Amino acid sequence: MAEASPENDAWLQGLVDRSPVLADAVLRAHWRRLIPWVSSAARYELAAILLDIEHACAP
Structure with missing residues (x-):
């Protein structure tokens, strides 16, 4: 399981993968x-x- 942090590439990529805004x-x-390549702040x-x-679109 990937550490739930924006610093973790796999976690952030998973967030991108499931985002309804990036269909x-x-x-x-x-x-x-x-x-x-994205900075830590970004x-x-x-x-x-x-x-x-994601939370706004949740049922």
Whole structure:
């Protein structure tokens, strides 16, 4: 199990994979490739946005 932290590439990529806002496979693949290069601060911002959307879309 990946550590639940934006610092963990696998965890953040999983968040990207399941995000309803990134429904297009090409867009998801683009973000997955960028994750290793994204700064720590931007990782936390991205995770916060994706988690907010995930929770807002939950049944």
